[in-house]
Amino acid sequence: MKELTAAPSYNDDLEDDRYRLRLYVTGATPNSARAIVNLKDFCETHLKDNYELEIIDVYQQPLIAQADQVIAIPMLIKLSPMPLRRLIGDMSDKDKIFRGLSLTAG
Amino acid sequence: MAKEIKKGKQDIARLPKTLTGIPGLDDITGGGLPTGRPTLICGEAGCGKTLLAIQFIVKGALNYDEPGVFVAFEEKADELAMNVASLGFDLDQLQKDKLLKLDYVHIDRTEIEETGEYDLEGLFIRIGYAIDSIGAKRVVLDTIENLFGGLSNQSILRAELRRLFQWLKTKGVTAVITGERGDGNSLTRQGLEEYVSDCVILLDHRVINQISTRRLRIIKYRGSIHGTNEYPFMIDEDGISVLPVTALKLNKEASAERISSGIPALDKMLGDKGFYKGNSILVSGTAGTGKTSVAASFANHACSEKKRCLYFAFEESPKQIVRNMRSISLNLQQWVDKGLLQFHASRPTLYGLEQHLVSMHKMIKEFKPDVVIFDPITNLISVGSVSDVKSMLTRLIDFLLDEQITVMFTALSLNTVINEQTDEGVSSLVDTWVMVRYIEYNGERNRGVYIMKSRGMQHSNQVREFVISDRGIDLVDVYLGPNGVLIGSAREAQMLQELTDRVLHKNTVNMKDRELDRKRKMLESKIASLRTEFETTEEELNRINIEEELVKKVTDENRVELVKRRKGEQ
Numbered sequence: 001m002k003e004l005t006a007a008p009s010y011n012d013d014l015e016d017d018r019y020r021l022r023l024y025v026t027g028a029t030p031n032s033a034r035a036i037v038n039l040k041d042f043c044e045t046h047l048k049d050n051y052e053l054e055i056i057d058v059y060q061q062p063l064i065a066q067a068d069q070v071i072a073i074p075m076l077i078k079l080s081p082m083p084l085r086r087l088i089g090d091m092s093d094k095d096k097i098f099r100g101l102s103l104t105a106g
Numbered sequence: 107m108a109k110e111i112k113k114g115k116q117d118i119a120r121l122p123k124t125l126t127g128i129p130g131l132d133d134i135t136g137g138g139l140p141t142g143r144p145t146l147i148c149g150e151a152g153c154g155k156t157l158l159a160i161q162f163i164v165k166g167a168l169n170y171d172e173p174g175v176f177v178a179f180e181e182k183a184d185e186l187a188m189n190v191a192s193l194g195f196d197l198d199q200l201q202k203d204k205l206l207k208l209d210y211v212h213i214d215r216t217e218i219e220e221t222g223e224y225d226l227e228g229l230f231i232r233i234g235y236a237i238d239s240i241g242a243k244r245v246v247l248d249t250i251e252n253l254f255g256g257l258s259n260q261s262i263l264r265a266e267l268r269r270l271f272q273w274l275k276t277k278g279v280t281a282v283i284t285g286e287r288g289d290g291n292s293l294t295r296q297g298l299e300e301y302v303s304d305c306v307i308l309l310d311h312r313v314i315n316q317i318s319t320r321r322l323r324i325i326k327y328r329g330s331i332h333g334t335n336e337y338p339f340m341i342d343e344d345g346i347s348v349l350p351v352t353a354l355k356l357n358k359e360a361s362a363e364r365i366s367s368g369i370p371a372l373d374k375m376l377g378d379k380g381f382y383k384g385n386s387i388l389v390s391g392t393a394g395t396g397k398t399s400v401a402a403s404f405a406n407h408a409c410s411e412k413k414r415c416l417y418f419a420f421e422e423s424p425k426q427i428v429r430n431m432r433s434i435s436l437n438l439q440q441w442v443d444k445g446l447l448q449f450h451a452s453r454p455t456l457y458g459l460e461q462h463l464v465s466m467h468k469m470i471k472e473f474k475p476d477v478v479i480f481d482p483i484t485n486l487i488s489v490g491s492v493s494d495v496k497s498m499l500t501r502l503i504d505f506l507l508d509e510q511i512t513v514m515f516t517a518l519s520l521n522t523v524i525n526e527q528t529d530e531g532v533s534s535l536v537d538t539w540v541m542v543r544y545i546e547y548n549g550e551r552n553r554g555v556y557i558m559k560s561r562g563m564q565h566s567n568q569v570r571e572f573v574i575s576d577r578g579i580d581l582v583d584v585y586l587g588p589n590g591v592l593i594g595s596a597r598e599a600q601m602l603q604e605l606t607d608r609v610l611h612k613n614t615v616n617m618k619d620r621e622l623d624r625k626r627k628m629l630e631s632k633i634a635s636l637r638t639e640f641e642t643t644e645e646e647l648n649r650i651n652i653e654e655e656l657v658k659k660v661t662d663e664n665r666v667e668l669v670k671r672r673k674g675e676q
Contacts, residue, residue: 026231034222062232066209071228071232073225073226075228083217086217087218087220087221088218088257096219
């Protein structure tokens with residue numbers, strides 16, 4: 001299950017302020033399902049047209065889990081802008097997401 | 107072992123066990139860790155948990171054909187590989203051979219933001235994938251408690267860990283989980299022992315009198331009997347080895363084979379043949395009595411018979427011993443060069459007693475000697491109490507007896523009075539006790555040797571004088587005369603005196619013989635003259651008798667003639 005909300009482009013010429021996010025989930029478990037819904041909602045509200053979200057099912061690609069040090073699920077990795085950050089949980093705590101993505105609320 | 111267990115399982119449902127391949131640990135656990143169940147190994151920092159775990163995996167992969175997964179929460183895979191490379195474990199090669207899978211789990215609280223409910227399914231998937239990719243039978247989670255440092259939601263973590271251990275059981279892998287010892291009474295900081303309850307092993311690293319000793323104890327082992335004591339273990343270039351603790355049962359083989367002590371006269375004292383093979387011999391004596399010389403002679407003789415000899419020296423360096431023994435014409439270097447003799451010199455204070463014991467065990471197992479010499483055991487007392495030393499020596503003797511190795515200890519007795527008990531109290535343990543002591547007499551000191559005891563053989567009760575010369579060691583009978591025991595130059599003087607006496611005596615005897623001869627001759631001549639006299643008398647008597655008979659005859663004839671004549675005339 002790989003769902004791409006934006007173009008899966010990994011080119012270097014992307015603008016710096018463009019958010020590249022990768023969400024690791026485990027199939028359709030409640031936490032994962034909630035996280036997808038919450039995150040999509042959050043991105044559409046706060047990062048409209050300024051983000052790429054890649055959703056990876058760890059069951060399908062266990063090797064990537066190892067490479068990216070996935071332990072807790074669901075986990076969101078902010079690949080850019082730097083610094084790299086990891087957010088775990090079902091993305092229900094919006095304040096934490098703001099902090100994790102270095103955004104200011106509102 | 108594994109086969110035995112399988113067989114046992116068919117008979118009665120016995121707990122299947124997985125061999126760890128760690129020397130000694132499999133003996134204590136009665137066959138290894140519980141198969142298909144998690145085992146917790148806990149202990150303080152630096153006590154060898156990770157090493158034990160990696161050894162479990164590597165030995166499993168190499169010796170028992172059981173691939174393993176090592177999940178490291180502390181060290182990175184390449185760091186770990188480098189750390190254990192010194193033990194001769196080539197983790198990279200094992201990974202290439204699909205016998206090992208290393209997975210480094212990194213978690214850093216500073217880059218993690220917790221935004222709600224989560225689980226550790228990611229970890230499960232990784233471990234599961236690693237297990238399935240190589241068909242692993244063994245799994246190690248090296249300090250899983252590091253997760254608690256990276257994630258803050260304790261209740262989720264605890265629930266997930268419980269689930270993880272259950273899940274490992276369903277996977278059928280034998281797991282080893284390491285955990286750092288917590289404060290107070292808890293075995294691990296996060297109380298992992300609550301979740302892993304099948305087998306718990308505690309490692310300990312204690313420093314007593316500035317000497318460190320590592321110990322291992324099995325705190326629990328469900329469904330199995332196990333040794334409950336604290337067992338010393340050591341970490342050396344081959345990894346961990348736990349002292350195989352023999353149960354001190356007295357059911358040893360007894361060999362009738364004899365082995366010479368290398369000193370012919372001493373063999374003579376020991377029923378003419380020397381020691382029994384596999385026996386323990388104690389040579390005790392005061393300083394400078396030549397204990398090392400006795401030991402070296404024994405070693406030298408053993409080597410000359412192509413026997414292998416291991417010499418543990420606690421006082422002198424091998425070079426010193428070789429040099430010093432040259433002065434009594436023992437060339438030990440030739441045996442060293444031929445590989446028959448191996449010295450191992452170390453200061454007793456190098457490590458604790460138990461560590462000594464383990465290292466001795468190891469060396470003996472490796473070298474497979476026929477003869478082992480400890481010179482001297484007295485020095486060990488500097489690293490342990492008397493009872494410690496005694497218990498250690500008991501185990502050592504026991505082990506050597508098991509291996510049918512003849513062992514010679516030398517011990518320094520501090521008091522010059524004959525003491526029935528050595529300082530180490532091992533005299534009751536040994537089979538043969540040779541005592542060398544100084545006998546001070548007539549302004550000089552000389553060495554006397556006794557056999558205090560020697561089990562199972564006719565042995566001399568005599569004190570022999572022990573002479574060390576440039577030709578080697580020899581024993582001479584001490585002089586037991588009307589003036590008591592004479593030794594040294596007094597004995598020499600006495601022997602000279604005796605020689606003189608003998609010559610004089612011989613002379614006297616000769617004179618007496620001659621006198622007797624003369625007397626005999628005189629008597630004989632007397633007898634001859636008497637006999638001549640007797641013959642003369644006898645002849646005289648005979649002559650008279652004949653004359654009488656002649657007279658009678660003539661008279662009778664005359665009478666008849668007379669009668670005839672008278673008749674004719676008438």
